[in-house]
Amino acid sequence: MPEKVLIVDDEKDFLDSVSERLGLRGMQVSTSTHPKEALKKIENESFDAVILDFQMPEMDGLAVLEVLKKKNPDLQVILLTGHATVERGIEAMKLGALDFVEKPIDLETLTKKIKQAKAQKMLIVEKKVEDRIQKIITDKGW
Amino acid sequence: MDYNRPAVYQSGLQFFGTISASASHEIKNTLAVISESAGLMQDLLLAAEHGRALDESRLKKSIERIQANVVRGDGIVKNMNAFVHSVDRIFRQTDVVMVVDLIAALVKRLLDMQGISLKTETPTGPAVVVTAPFFLKNLIWLLIDFAIARVAASKILCLVVEKRGDCIEIDLSGLESFDELPSDCLPTEPMQFLVDMLESELEIDADGGRLMLRLRSVSRVD
Numbered sequence: 001m002p003e004k005v006l007i008v009d010d011e012k013d014f015l016d017s018v019s020e021r022l023g024l025r026g027m028q029v030s031t032s033t034h035p036k037e038a039l040k041k042i043e044n045e046s047f048d049a050v051i052l053d054f055q056m057p058e059m060d061g062l063a064v065l066e067v068l069k070k071k072n073p074d075l076q077v078i079l080l081t082g083h084a085t086v087e088r089g090i091e092a093m094k095l096g097a098l099d100f101v102e103k104p105i106d107l108e109t110l111t112k113k114i115k116q117a118k119a120q121k122m123l124i125v126e127k128k129v130e131d132r133i134q135k136i137i138t139d140k141g142w
Numbered sequence: 143m144d145y146n147r148p149a150v151y152q153s154g155l156q157f158f159g160t161i162s163a164s165a166s167h168e169i170k171n172t173l174a175v176i177s178e179s180a181g182l183m184q185d186l187l188l189a190a191e192h193g194r195a196l197d198e199s200r201l202k203k204s205i206e207r208i209q210a211n212v213v214r215g216d217g218i219v220k221n222m223n224a225f226v227h228s229v230d231r232i233f234r235q236t237d238v239v240m241v242v243d244l245i246a247a248l249v250k251r252l253l254d255m256q257g258i259s260l261k262t263e264t265p266t267g268p269a270v271v272v273t274a275p276f277f278l279k280n281l282i283w284l285l286i287d288f289a290i291a292r293v294a295a296s297k298i299l300c301l302v303v304e305k306r307g308d309c310i311e312i313d314l315s316g317l318e319s320f321d322e323l324p325s326d327c328l329p330t331e332p333m334q335f336l337v338d339m340l341e342s343e344l345e346i347d348a349d350g351g352r353l354m355l356r357l358r359s360v361s362r363v364d
Contacts, residue, residue, distance in 0.1 A: 010254075011171050013207045017178035020200070024185050055167060058257045082170035103170050104177035 317351030
């Protein structure tokens with residue numbers, strides 16, 4: 001199944017180019033230029049990875065990340081930054097980001113990280129299913 | 143004149159840092175678009191080499207994006223260049239219209255991040271004074287920075303330059319009323335130092351949400 005990705009960045013030209021390129025690599029890509037619009041999309045759809053720009057109007061990437069992780073702790077988020085400093089990386093990881101990527105991006109690196117995000121998400125889903133089945137078995141006295 | 147006051151240093155350095163950081167971020171974004179557009183062209187050509195029909199409209203769009211962002215990047219660098227050269231000489235003949243236009247361009251992204259628009263109105267023709275252009279820009283930025291935190295619901299700030307007799311006035315409006323602030327909060331020490339240094343006057347209309355800087359006739363050169 002193709003990876004399902006949401007990219008959130010206020011630079012429309014950048015969004016259009018990246019989403020086309022990821023689409024050519026077989027991914028299903030949604031885009032959003034505004035953080036609040038993106039939060040609504042995430043409420044209605046499930047994504048394997050959300051790619052968030054660090055700097056956006058009205059609500060920056062870290063603020064969005066915080067809201068996302070509170071609502072959906074299993075969501076895999078990759079941050080995009082113009083300047084990948086150690087401090088930013090630590091900030092992002094503390095809030096639960098999977099990783100961060102510096103702009104201009106290397107698309108192959110981003111693609112790998114998206115696949116990694118999907119794998120991570122599947123591990124969580126599988127573990128939840130396993131736990132649920134274990135509980136059912138235990139409850140039924142098997 | 144004592145340029146070693148901590149208020150001036152800190153304010154000036156912070157201003158320089160804020161503007162430089164914003165510009166470098168914008169340039170990074172521009173480069174990112176150029177990089178992705180070039181990458182997309184590469185992807186399309188690679189697909190064509192493997193037998194897929196070349197999508198000329200997508201190729202054309204990528205070329206247009208690259209060209210537009212080269213122009214955009216060049217604009218950012220030009221503005222930064224004008225900004226950094228404003229410290230070449232402390233005092234010199236300065237067109238206030240150009241100062242305001244430059245500041246508006248430099249702070250646009252910072253204001254966009256807050257969802258705020260800055261509209262400027264300037265007279266036709268230059269408004270020339272002998273002043274310290276870097277410190278004038280610094281002072282205008284301090285006023286805008288103050289306004290950002292107190293912008294009215296419309297989220298539109300207006301910066302108007304007017305020639306009035308022997309003076310040049312720079313009027314910043316669009317703030318909500320701030321008359322609840324203690325009177326000694328404004329002007330701040332860096333603002334007051336710069337107002338004095340530039341031989342100017344700062345009029346504060348707290349109720350009306352306006353700040354007006356008047357560059358005095360003693361600085362004016364015809």
